[in-house]
Amino acid sequence: MAHDPSCRRFPRRTLLANLGMGATGIALADLLHCDGVAGAATPAAADNVKSAITAGLPHFAPRAKRVIWLFMVGGVSHLESFDPKPELNKYAGKEVKDTPHKAVLESPLTRNVRIAVQNDANGHIRPTLYPLQIGYKKRGQSGIEVSDWFPHVGDCIDDIAVVRSMWTTNDNHGGQLQFHTGRHSLEGPFPTIGSWVHYGLGSENENLPRFVVLGTPLADCCGGQNGHGSDYLGPEHRGIRLNADPKNPIPFAAPPVGVYREEQEAQFDLLRELNGYAAVEYPADDALRARIKSYELAFRMQAAVPESMRFSDESAATRELYGLDNGTTRPFGELCLAARRLAERGVRFVQVYHGSNGGAGAWDAHSNLKTGHANLCAQTDKPIAGLLKDLKSRGLLDETLVVWGTEFGRTPGAQGGNGRDHHPFGFSVWLAGGGVKGGTVHGATDEIGFHAVEHRHYVTDLHATVLHQLGLDTRRLNIPGRKRLEIDYGSPMRDILA
Incomplete structure (x- = not known):
């Protein structure tokens, strides 16, 4: 009635x-x-639920059971992290047109988006090359070049596959949403990589969500909650935020007084x-x-989640490994330790944010890059390395895929004298564990880090790689009545897979 x-x-x-x-x-x-x-x-809601009910099994034998997705908000400089370019030091301060690399400005790979510049006294635009702000060295037996701002992650480089040839189309911080959905932010929200994993796979632990979000999400100007949303897949597939706080991990699901x-x-x-x-x-x-x-899950979480965040169960050595004994590394170290504890308890996708600040993100280095990146790397380097080492020592790295990424890189040119601007043409991500070949470099940018020129990969190739390692074929994750673009599917980066 x-x-x-x-x-x-x-x-x-x-x-x-x-x-x-x-x-x-x-x-x-x-x-x-x-x-x-x-x-x-409604018919649409019913269709979403019915589609979700039929999901739950991989399409083929997976190499990984779960994903820990580490996202640095604001745009990390690939040049001062995992793709150092000595040519920037050689030609520092010179206009690009006066160097052997002037062809990058006329390359067909350069679209009509801004290039970081430095204005002269007359207000004329003069793209000039900005030197590296930190040294680098070859790390591990593989000899991969890694910035000196990442010494701890550099110690793990033989377990890491660095992809130096990512590109995207959004030259502003809507790229944060694009990195997670594969679509330009002007097209509206779409399902995120975490929600596709949630949709495609069943739970390993009925007392915990399949898709968990740790850390402060994206600002509203950069995608907000849509950064871990599910859009047309339905709200049951969006990420659930938890606090890495043993005293208050799930305030929204606390039992009534x-x-x-x-x-x-x-x-x-x-x-x-x-x-x-x-x-x-x-x-x-x-x-x-x-x-x-979903309400029943929230009820079960009241017991399961606080136990997952009980860091006191960990040994002093483990807490030190993540940097919980140091004020600089403790906040992100707690997130990384929580990610490990959730992953080993069966959570399929743990999304960890670093650098959300209510705006574009702390990694957005338009000025004072050296000071800013030095501080941010100090906050994250040891906890990330601790996560990789801890997973490996527990025998979990082989079945856990760890992904490190950011929305775009930073320009080879200077901005404001001591910063770098947004750079979507070529930047770096890396993957470890979960059937990935460690100690490898895939793809390349040109000699000043401007364009991805070898084995170029749009962001959905990263998504397809993650799904492939989980035993999911992105082309079989379609929704009736929803047409996806060809680029939405992506292609697995098979050269980095063991």
């Missing part, structure tokens, strides 16, 4: 749930109303029974059942 405002009548299911559950039923009805599923599911766990268990038992009665008369209402399952 449809709601009739003239006589204040409600559907029998609504009355049954609200009255039968008392205050809990009323609270649930309010939650369902806020989520837009208080009534019968004065309500004991036994009471909540009884309430959910009754809710399932009542919903079972309703299912007989309303068999197509999959969205309501899916939403109730």
Whole structure:
């Protein structure tokens, strides 16, 4: 029976749930109303839920079981991290047109986006090369060049595959959303890589979410919650934010004051029974059942998540490995340790943000690059290396794919005298574990780090690589009625796969 405002009548299911559950039923009805599923599911919502129900198994044998996705917000300089270019020192201060590398400005790879410049006294634009702000050296047996700002990660380089030939199309910080969805931010939000993993694979632990977000998400100007959203896949596939705080890991799911766990268990038992009665008369209402399952998960998380964040269970040596004994490294070290603890407990995709600051991101180095990057690298280098070493010592690295990335690189040219501008033409990411060949470099930029010129990869190639290692074929993750562009699918980077 449809709601009739003239006589204040409600559907029998609504009355049954609200009255039968008392205050809990009323609270649930309010939650369902806020989520837009208080009534019968819309066809689109029902299709999403039905599609999700049919998912859960890999398409072929996977090499990895889970992913830890480390995202540096603001745009890390590839030149001062994993793709150092000595030519910048050789021609520092010279205009690009006065060097042997002047052809980069006329390259067909250069689209109509800004190039970092330095204005002369007359206001004329003069692209000049900016020297490297830190040294670098060959690391590990593989001899891969790594910045001196990453000595700890450099110690792990033989377990890492560096991809130096990424490119994207967004030259502003909407690139943060593009890096996670594969689509330019002007096209609107789309499902993120984490949500595709959630959609494609079942859970390894029914008491924890499949897709968890740690750290401060993207600012609203750069994608906001859509950076870990699911768009047309449905809200059940978006990332769930958790705090790396043993005292308050899931504030949104804390039990009401004065309500004991036994009471909540009884309430959910009754809710399932009542919903079972309703299912007989309303068999197509999959969205309501899916939403109730999400509340049941939140209930189970009340016990499972605090245990996952209990860092006191770790040895002093492990806590030191992540830098928890140091004020500089502790905040990100706690996120990385939480990521490991969640991964080993079966969470499929752990997305870890660093550098979110309510704006473009702390790594956005338009000025004072040397000071800024030095501080940010000091915050992240040891925790990331600790994560890789810890996973490896526990036998988890082979089945856990770790990805490090950022929305774009920084220009070879100077900006403001001591910074670098946004640079989408060529930048670096790296992967480790999960069936990746460590100690390898794939792709290349030109001699000043301007263009990706060898084995060029758009960001969806990274997505396709992640999905492939999880046993998922991106072309088989389609939604009926949703047309995807060819570039949306990407292609796995097979040269870095063992």
